[in-house]
Amino acid sequence: MSASRWLLGALAGAQMVYGRRAPRAAGTTRAVVGLMLAASVVEAVEARGWRRGGGGVAAAGAVGFAAELVGVATGRPFGHYSYSGKLGPRVGGVPVLAAAAWAMMARPAWVVAGLASRRWRIPLAAGALAAWDVFLDPRMARESYWSWPGGGRYEGIPASNFLGWLVTGAGVFAVWRLIDGDDDPAVDGDGALALYAWTWVGETFANAVLWRRPVVAVAGAAAMGAFAIPALRARLR
8 A cells, every 4th residue: 555545544544533622732733734734745746756746735835825925914815814823833924834735735626626627727726725725714713723803704704715715726726737737637646536535525524513513514515525526426437
């Protein structure tokens, strides 16, 4: 069994334990984020090599972190928000670990989009990445990792946040296409597809059953499912 599959299995086990713990310590959250990042990086390198796979993940983290720096300083493109110190060391008010959120789900979103459509891959990948934040942002804001002073209609999150994810994601994947635009996700994308599908199913279950957050469960399931289901169907074909 490959290292990425071992890491995905370890991640699934850790997340199941994590989901049942309340309250969840900040250190535990950081550890799970680190494990998810490791699983994604190793899968990318196994599938596409250090230059293409590793380079794409690194570029995603860099572009996302740059957007976060601008966002915290100016309120654009996400809206006005701020980070607490719970995610660890910060640069310009942004935790270094924030780059991981962009890096670790970038290749899964890229693979899912490539299975669905080669022609519209960049906007679809941006949408697949933003769909994950429908789960992520309400939980992390509720646990005080960051905050939205002006609130918003969706679990206290403004619509501008998701627009910001779409815009930033488009930038991430425009760069990704330059680095590794000739991949074939039907050949080497199974690990990344598994990570996206597991995140979709796991987050839906955790929000619906463990955390009793039905609005987030339904919204997140619909958002990620809009990309996961066509990708899984295409892969099965």
